[in-house]
Amino acid sequence: MRPTVLLRLALAGSRTDTVRVVLTGFSAALATLAIVAALTVAAIPIVHDGNSNVSPQYRNPLIAEAGLRIGVEIALVLLTIPVLVLAAQCARLGAPARDRRLAAIRMAGAGPRQAVAIAATEASLASGLGALAGLGIYLVGRQVLGRPGADGKLALPTDVLPPAWQLAVVVISLPVLAGLIATLLLRRVAMTPYGVVRRVRTRAPGPWAGLLILGGLGVAALLPPVTRHLEARGRSVSFEVFGLVLLVSELAVTVGVIVGTGWISHFSGRVLHRFARRPAALLAARRLMADPWTGSRTLAALLAAVLFGAFTAGLRIRMSTTFAAEDEHQRRMAAAQNQPYVPTDHTFYERAYEMVYLALTVALVITAGGLLVALAESIVSRRRALAALVATGVPRSILARALAWQTLTPAVFGIGVAAAMGITLQRGLYDGDVSSSSTTVCSAENQCVDLPRIVHTVPLPLADVAGFAGVALAAVLVLLSVSLLFLRNSTALDELRAA
Known part of the structure; x- marks a missing residue:
């Protein structure tokens, strides 16, 4: 197949195909901006000014200090994950109609590989245009945001540019x-030249993902007692071992939650079918049990963002509790020495966690956008079946409520599970108490006082976790309301004549 013919066939299609191309390009532009921003932070030259290595031209300490830039780079790279999930979900929009069009091309004489090449060319072309648009936005943004503030410092690293390669x-x-x-x-x-055959899973998803979750939580729960046992013998857990345990446990729990979204949908459908009595809830329950994988990929990304948010909330409240114990210890030391107490400024660390919260909120919004695409694709792909139900007398309001039950039931259950797993993982890796060190303080009159350790119990970050879960659920509700706009057009009786 000649390249010109391949390009022309890839660009052919209906309005749904145009929307799919536009959304795929938009996702590629977002991914380009995130990756190029990470490369920009990595391209900042290190200023060797002793042990601090601070670049004085930047206002934000997370960018100015060389030791903290790696965290910004990792956060930006991780932000591309929900964007890529959104791109994959956009590529599925209108998939049945596209597959029928490719089958018609097969009927005209194209081979299986050529049909796949047409679909791959469409996705590659849309992503290429989106990547170029993202790069253009980045270059223009450097010029617009490159002016220093009143203090002569830059808010963003607009004075550096990654290598051209x-x-x-x-x-x-x-x-x-x-x-x-x-x-x-x-x-x-x-x-095939005679239509499209989809190989779908017929068996219900098993709860094997729970083994990954239990294994990750078990590894995390073993770390504190092992650490106390080693400290009692005068030894300690190295930073490398702790980082490895953290990575393994968090990765196992996250993968377990992501892989288990199909089981979550199937289980919530069974529960809904057991207790539901209204037609809409029964329709949603049957749909969840028949095809629990619909939208599960995007729901998995949403649950992963909630899990990371709950884990980060646990780390933040532990940090705040540690600072409170240390501040109380410093206050007692100052009182014992008859000196004024000067509180320590912890604003920098609070701002660092606020930036992490902002990145997680952006990830939640992006994954919620993927869920909107999944809902719209589900409605459009089943428009003939929905129109047939309306023709037989099923009210559109029943179908709308069934879609709401089908979307909200696994979402609410999954968000609760993800939030609980994030908190449990954080509490398993770290003890529930923090304390300051015990010291002996002597005043100017040579009066010495033994200051005992100050122990504070780390509370549960219920407010922050509820905030992440609330943002995720609110995004699902808003996008569900938007997706219902597709329902009226997709249930028109004319759809019964659609090919």
């Missing part, structure tokens, strides 16, 4: 990745 790799790799994802999504679709 790194920018080229980003712009080229994203379309290639999009093409590979499109090819992977078509692995269960056998496009």
Whole structure:
């Protein structure tokens, strides 16, 4: 197949195909901005001014201090994960109609590989244009935001630019990745000249993901008693071992929650079918049990963001409790020495966690956008079945409530599980108490006082966790309301004649 023919066939399609291309390009632009921003932070030269290595031209300490930039880079890279999930979900929008169009192309004489190449070319082209748009937005933003403030410092590292080869790799790799994802999504679709055959899972998902969650929580729960046992013998857990345990446990719990979204949907459908009595809830329960994987990929990304948010909230409240214990200890030391107490400024650490909260909120919004695409795709792909139900006398209000039950039931259950797992993981890795060191303080009159350890119990971060869960649930509710706009057009009786 000649490249011109391949390009023309990839760009052909209906309005749904145009929307899919636009949304895929938008996702690629967001991913480009996040990756290029991480490369920009990594390109900041290190100023060797002793042990601090602070670049004085930046206002934000997270960017100015070389030792803290790695955290910003990791956060920006992790932010690309929900964006890529959104791109993968956008590639599925209108998939049945696209598959039928590719089957018609097969009927005209194209081979299976050529049909897959057409779909991959469409995704690659959309991602390439989005990557170029993202790079253009970045270059224009450098000029607009590159003016220093009243203090002569920059808010963002607009004075540095990543190497040209790194920018080229980003712009080229994203379309290639999009093409590979499109090819992977078509692995269960056998496009024949006579139609489309979809290989779907018929068995109910098993609770095997729970083993990963229990294993991760078990590894995390073993760390505090092992640490206390080693400290009693004059030894300690090295930073490398602690980091490895943290990585393994958090990765196991996160993967368990992500993989278990299908089981969450199926289980919530069974519970809803057991206790529901109204037609809408029964329709939603049957739908969840029949196809628990619908929208589970995007729901998985949403649950992962909630899990990370709950884990971060536990770390933040532990840090605040530790600072409170240390401040009380310093206050007692100052009183014992008859000196004025000067409180320590912890604003920097609070701002660091606020930036993490902001990044997690952005991730929640992005994954919620993917959920909107999944809901719209689910309605559009089943428009003939929905129109048939309306033709047989089922009110559209019943279908709307069934869609709400189908969306909210696994979302509420999954958000609760993810929040609980995030808190449990954090409490398992760290003890529930924090304390200051015990010291002996002598005043100017040579009067010495033994100051005991100050122990504070770390409370549960219920407010912050409820905030993350509330943002996630509110986003689902808003996007559910928006997706219901597609329902009226998709249930028109004319859809019964659609091919």
